Amino acid sequence: MILLDAFGSESVAADLLQQVRWRDGVSCPRCRSDRTVRNGSYGHFQRYLCKDCDRTFNDKTGTIFAHSKIALRKWLFSIYAFSRFNTSLRQLQCQIEVTYKTIHRRVERFIVPSRSYEGRV
Template sequence: MQVNIKTLIDDRQCYETVRELRWPEGCQCPFCDSKRGFNEKKPAKQRYECKDCGKRFDDLTGTIFAGHHQPLKVWILCLYFMGLNLSNRQIAQELYLDRTDVQKMTTQLRESVVKKTTSNPRRRS
């Protein structure tokens, strides 16, 4: 019996972790820093509506994970495999994805890490 690692990762836990890392003081509107909202249809991924500016957003709005067709858990696994120093080909095999999709994902993730590191000088070592 072959087990796909994607089925072992919990969507709810991925979103909870993103929320905890992104908003340690509680959810904030990425547009005006206010708070509000919840999406009953997808309990893992929450949607918000800002009481102040009225704009809608979700847990991933304004992040590297927003607007992509791959689920959050696939991005998290991709990051994990990158940390293990797997090649794009190996990651594609592990996640049952096309190598060109994995190439785009790893490029975006690396560029995001570099951008974050260079924009926050305290993080450099």
């Protein structure tokens, strides 16, 4: 099994998320506008301000990692180990020190695509 330390620090994980998420440029998750500016930081994450809707957001906003108290590097490690090495959720639970329920919910949100709301009124 690979070690969690292989994923570096939280700032390295935040940089990786930023590169993957905004590879086509930063856009507001609410109004989809590309008129955004940097607006400080929130922990290890870059904060942005949308010029159209005047909302702020960071790199985790609108992702499965949003509102999680668990470190991003632990989630990235879990997803990588689960998908690449078919690691059991019980093993991951011990490795990143969370409850089984927590890891099951996150991995399920990552693996199962969200249902579209088309056709609903």
